[in-house]
Amino acid sequence: MLEPRFAWHLPAPITIDPAVLARGANYGVSERLVGILGGRGITSVAGLEDYLGPAEAGLHEPGLLPDANQLLERLVRARDAAESVLVFGDFDADGLTGLAIMIRALRRFGLTAEPYVPSRLEEGHGLSLRAVEVAAVAGHRVIITVDTGSSSVSQVDEAAQRGIDVLITDHHRVPEVQPAALALVNPHRSDSSYPDPRLAGSGVAFKVAQLLLADLPGGPQTALALAELAAIGTVADVAPILGENRAIARIGLERIRTAPLVGLAALLARAGQAPASVDLETVSFVIAPRLNAAGRVGSAADAAALLLTDDPAEAAELAERLEANNVDRRVMTRKAVLEANAAVASEPGDGAATLVRGTWPIGVIGLVAARLAEERSRPAVVGTELDGVIRASCRSAGGIDLAAILAGCDDLLTRHGGHPGAAGLELRADQWEAFRDRFLALAAASLGPGEPSRPSLNVELVLPAMALDYGLIADLGRLAPTGPGNADPLIVVGGLTVTRVRAAAGGHTQLTLKRRLDVIDGIAFGWTELAGLVVEGDRLDVVARPVVRSFGGYESLQLEIRDAAPAGSNLGVAARLASRADLEGSSPRPTEPGEPAVEPAVTRGG
Secondary structure (H helix, E strand, O other): OOOOOOEEEOOOOEOOOHHHHHHHHHOOOOHHHHHHHHHOOOOOHHHHHHHHOOHHHHOOOHHHOOOHHHHHHHHHHHHHOOOEEEEEEOOOHHHHHHHHHHHHHHHHHOOEEEEEOOOOOOOOOOOOHHHHHHHHHHOOOEEEEEOOOOOOHHHHHHHHHOOOEEEEEOOOOOOOOOOOOOEEEOOOOOOOOOOOOOOOHHHHHHHHHHHHHOOOOOHHHHHHHOHHHHHHHHHHOOOOOOHHHHHHHHHHHHHHHHOOOHHHHHHHHHOOOOHHHOOHHHHHHHHHHHHHHHHHHOOHHHHHHHHHOOOHHHHHHHHHHHHHHHHHHHHHHHHHHHHHHHHHHOOOOOOOOEEEEEOOOHHHHHHHHHHHHHHHOOOEEEEEEEOOEEEEEEEOOOOOOHHHHHHOOHHHOOEEEEOOOEEEEEEEHHHHHHHHHHHHHHHHHHHOOOOOOOOEEEOOEEEEHHHOOHHHHHHHHHHOOOEOOEOOOOEEEEEEEEEEEEEEOOOEEEEEEEOOOOEEEEEEOOOHHHHHOOOOOOEEEEEEEEEEEEEOOEEEEEEEEEEEEEOOOOHHHHHHHHHOOOOOOOOOOOOOOOOOOEOOOOOOOO
16 A cells, blocks of 8 residues: 655745745746745845856855965965975765865965875874874974864874974864864854855855965866866765855756866866756765765875876876776675665664664765665664774764764774764774664754654745646746755656556556546656555556657657655645646735745746
């Protein structure tokens, strides 16, 4: 019997300010879209202008970052004294793109800057003592970290003893005991007054680039061009696509589509992706995995070299290596996910989170954690053991702040770091059970009482089947670029009849759904069980993302189905559909005081 997998959270009625509607009309967007944005908290004219206006207007003054002046002053002294700089970047896509931004900006600034990418297996996260030693031997007087370093207390002390100044640029949680760096540029510092602290590591590097190049001839435009790298790092690190991050994404996407760096062009060509069609989904599923694969199963230095080269031949060779790494990564991840699921199935229920340990390659445990968190809709911690030490990656679900929970386990851990959505840790193997118990208790406490037994889906429109058309999809497309915190809208489409259902390769289910006279294709990714739960003739209400698919030169509507229920079984949906029966194709109007509020679903058709 078909039952919904999720709790459907329908849009609450809202009152739309006439001035906001008028401003939306000036931008050429529908009242329906203004209603959706209102449901997302964008309820003022200023907020609407920030969202729809010029992207560059969404960038903040980089000098507002904490210790920005100290960083700039030290780099000016380094340039005047002809000192060289070692740039230490993390080995994931955010750290690698941030490293490339920093190297390119420093060289444009007039400094000799050399990259250093640590080994995931041998050095792990954070500024490493090996890097400090390399800097000392090479004669570098300055180390700049990118996307890491906020917890590297002993390493910064060691650098100081070797006569090296450390400048930290990072976006991870700042611990109570901070490293004695010359500058700690992190918008999450408790004393920070930066307007938008949601920047990724590459985003902070981008702001530093703007700071360094602001007064150079052509410098501001050179810095803006680096937004293509910051956009990739921002998406790869699952930072919210809101505020300044969204501005960076908009600027960066335009650059990738029109004039990508030589290395990115080679990477896209090897993946069979045209730059002109790149969107944030391409970044998530094509670009970022290939950059990450180098650090997971190959050498992250190859990915850094790809982002730094201006030689097409070298770029093509490096792109080929990353493609091979990505193939290996897929095989290794698939095997590890199967083993992790089997291990979890053999243990008692974990309640608020999933924790599992094994002997998987260190480079894939983050991917396994992400898969478990997605499949089980609860946080996942996946550890791998080597020589009595467990390294683990954590991925969040359900709004649980991983960085805060790990801080509550600090006495059990050798080291840890990260942010609310993703984190990493290291501990002795004999501390695993104590850590597991503590983590579960803290995760359960953070959920609070009354947490729903099913995960939720936020729905932003409830529509009868005939209201789904190309105009709707074009309308919703004006929300782009979208991503975490600002996702593609999910809609409920009611009253669809199943005319065909079949299980598809890869664990998916394909449906053909009839409206009145025509049909729409539906695909439920990763929901193979759906094929056994519905039959021809069933009437359904579905939660889906509407898209346009092209095949053989023809376009068609498709629903990417996230959940489904028998038509009319969700009383809230049934009531919304009934109330819309005579409103299809009508236009909303702003409400006056005392009138019923306009709900986001009641909007202009197509």
